[in-house]
Amino acid sequence: MEIFKLLRKDRKMLFLMFIGTVSFLFIFIPFLKFQMIGSSHKINAYPSLSAVCGLLLGPIYGFFAVMLVTLIYFFLNPKAFYFGIYSLIPPTLAVISAGALSEGKWKYSAIILIVGLLLFYLTDVGRVAFYYPYLSTLALLLILIFREKISKLLFSKDWKKMIVGATILSFSSVMTDHLYGSILGIVYLHLPAEDYISVIPLFIKERLIMTVIGAFFVIFAIEISKCFLKNATKLKEKLLKSYIDKEIKINCKNMLNVDEELLKKYNVKIPSEEEQKEILKTLVEVVVFNNDKDENR
Incomplete structure (x- = not known):
């Protein structure tokens, strides 16, 4: 990063x-x-x-x-x-x-x-x-x-x-x-x-x-x-939000090329932007937690 x-x-x-x-x-x-x-x-x-x-x-x-x-x-x-x-x-x-x-x-x-x-x-x-x-x-x-x-x-x-x-x-x-x-x-x-x-x-x-x-x-x-x-907890949260927003925007641009008919056919649902943000936030927090845990060993 x-x-x-x-x-x-x-x-x-x-x-x-x-x-x-x-x-x-x-x-x-x-x-x-x-x-x-x-x-x-x-x-x-x-x-x-x-x-x-x-x-x-x-x-x-x-x-x-x-x-x-x-x-x-x-x-x-x-x-x-x-x-x-x-x-x-x-x-x-x-x-x-x-x-x-x-x-x-x-x-x-x-x-x-x-x-x-x-x-x-x-x-x-x-x-x-x-x-x-x-x-x-x-x-x-x-x-x-x-x-x-x-x-x-x-x-x-x-x-x-x-x-x-x-x-x-x-x-x-x-x-x-x-x-x-x-x-x-x-x-x-x-x-x-x-x-x-x-x-x-x-x-x-x-x-x-x-x-x-x-x-x-x-x-x-x-x-x-x-x-x-x-x-710096507050600043870390702000930077994390900024990073996630940036990643979601990139993903949304890539999703424009997805075949919607194919998704409907196989009953596949793409998460909304807010859902993607929550998922990515959870993943990043887990990664950060594990990194901190490894460093403290």
């Missing part, structure tokens, strides 16, 4: 999550910086936060959160943004990619990376340092291989599967940010191919560190949400 997608349906929870994420971004962004290639500027590790931001808020609200924080920092200290206003592009695309991927909409994440790779190879630097974005290519391959399974891995009970899902989510968002940042370095700062080639060992280390940090935040957010939901 996509916990955060359901949580966002509650306006109060959405507001709290949005404010909490924005505050978290403000606190974390000034720390953990890396030297930028071909420049005296330093890169801070905000790409580590793209995955958890996209996970918590989704692609749309995550986009607005990152945009808000980045714009405020831009107006406070524009010199720190070495690509000018275009510095907004990498983090926003990274959080959109992470948000889409966490909801099982892997095609959007794949498209963002494919477009970035095409843009990179259209440049002179891309044709010379053609092997430079191989980690971004690896991220794309992971998305194409795992697809919607990434979302399922994230919310798996098996902690090993959760780590795999969190790592893929973090790695793909970090490499999306890196790819578009590299393109801006070519277009905006006119960095030569030699700079990109010479820095390959350094950026591998940087991005892997960011991936690990990002995966940690993702796992932490999921575990905290599970503990919270376990003890």
Whole structure:
């Protein structure tokens, strides 16, 4: 179950999550910086936060959160943004990619990376340092291989599967940010191919560190949400109702293709929407009860 997608349906929870994420971004962004290639500027590790931001808020609200924080920092200290206003592009695309991927909409994440790779190879630097974005290519391959399974891995009970899902989510968002940042370095700062080639060992280390940090935040957010939901009875009931309503709507659409004459012939009755809701509610409650029972053993 996509916990955060359901949580966002509650306006109060959405507001709290949005404010909490924005505050978290403000606190974390000034720390953990890396030297930028071909420049005296330093890169801070905000790409580590793209995955958890996209996970918590989704692609749309995550986009607005990152945009808000980045714009405020831009107006406070524009010199720190070495690509000018275009510095907004990498983090926003990274959080959109992470948000889409966490909801099982892997095609959007794949498209963002494919477009970035095409843009990179259209440049002179891309044709010379053609092997430079191989980690971004690896991220794309992971998305194409795992697809919607990434979302399922994230919310798996098996902690090993959760780590795999969190790592893929973090790695793909970090490499999306890196790819578009590299393109801006070519277009905006006119960095030569030699700079990109010479820095390959350094950026591998940087991005892997960011991936690990990002995966940690993702796992932490999921575990905290599970503990919270376990003890929030009213919210759990509201989310359960929302989930059931969604499932019933899908089932009702599928039932439009049922042959009514065939049902009458064999005296088969399809339960009403309310009856289906009660049945599904009972089943979900039994499953939740058994899960809680197993965890307490």
